[in-house]
Amino acid sequence: MHSHLHTPYNINCEEIMTALDECHARGFIHKALGNCNDIKxxxxxxxxxxxxxxxxxxxNDAREKRKRxxxxxxxxxxxxxxxxAADSTTTTVATATAGGEKQ
Incomplete structure (x- = not known):
């Protein structure tokens, strides 16, 4: 079983997780015979x-932060x-292209 299933990160999976909990609540034999496998x-x-x-x-957030x-x-x-700053960026790109190195 997953740890901490019912978290705000997994709110879109709440309905399926509840169905799995209900399936498991039917008993050990029901679960052991694989009746909950599809839900799992x-x-x-x-x-x-x-x-x-x-x-x-x-x-995406990390890329935006890196750009800033x-x-x-x-x-x-x-x-x-x-x-x-615009000249500096152009110079850096031109240097990287001409020298084959990325600065």
Whole structure:
């Protein structure tokens, strides 16, 4: 059985998880004979889908945060060298393309 199934992260799977709990409540023999296996697979599928969506959101948030941080770094570099941020970005891309290295 999954630990902590009924959490806010899994709210979309609540109905299926409740059905699994009810199936398990019918008794050990009912569960041992595999009568709950289809519901269990549905729960696993639902939880995996929720986990995938959560990971995708986290990845996208991390990418956005990284873009903001890199912009701040570029602005700081530009301020230190006296070049505007747009020129600095263009120079960095041109250098990376010409030199074959990513800066």
């Amino acid at each position: 697979r549905d729960v696993n599928r639902c939880l995996a889908g929720e986990r995938y969506e959560r990971a995708k959101r986290n990845r 941080i890199e912009k701040i770094w570029a602005d700081e570099r530009a301020a230190a060298t006296g070049v505007s």
